[in-house]
Amino acid sequence: MEWIKQALDRARDERGHSSDANSRQAQKPSRGSHVKAPAEQKVVYSQTRRLNISVDHLRQNRVISGLSDPIVQQYNMLRTHVVQRMRANNWRSLAITSPIEGAGKTLTAINLAICLAREVNHTVLLVDLDLKRPRIRQYFSDEDLPGISDYLIEDAALADLFFNPGVERLVVLPGHKSLIHSSEMLSSPKVVSLVDDLKNRYPARIVLFDLPPVLACDDVLAFSPYFDSVLLVAEEGGTSKADLKRSIELLEKTEIIGTVLNKSRHNRQGYSYY
Incomplete structure (x- = not known):
């Protein structure tokens, strides 16, 4: 899909980003600078809920459940691209979205998170x-x-909401009830304070945000000041060129780390990265 690459290249050119500028930015100190976690350190979840998850449940939902899963290598390649870009730019947070519904953004976010957590750094x-x-x-x-x-509306204790899905170094903060005024909530002081704490509490943490589709509502734009970069997920045969182009235009002030093309006919795993 050469047109995807061309659209992304055009967006980067219009933002005036050059490799020299990126290099200078990477050399600047940042509160988001990556600090490697000790390789020998084992994470102990003493307060975080640990879920006993059925492997069959994961497989039925196409979630990576083991190193033998056919899709693992493809997500490992995506992980490498993401980690290299984030480290080079001192980024700590990544949003995952898509132009429209049905592209597989949530599953991409989950499987990417699992593969990222398998790195000990x-x-x-x-x-x-x-x-x-x-x-x-x-x-x-x-x-x-x-x-x-429940935290945003009912003041539930935040510590009671996290869970570990049985993958070391991975913690999930799930959603629960649907919120109608979501864009207003995402830019509220309570969410801004929460996100700042989530990103900066641990120096060796990467935070992934699963966000709604770009063209479905204004949530991504409302939340864009609070993430470092964004990964776009498109579906071959389901995402039109016009929708992808419009999404890239709307995200022109954000750092697009790349695009994942799901259900790709050009890749036997049904996945490509641009």
């Missing part, structure tokens, strides 16, 4: 900020677990 926090249609929890469990909406 950092921990990973996956946050469901698709407040209108929170779905991350369903990929892991059929339980009616509390989530971020």
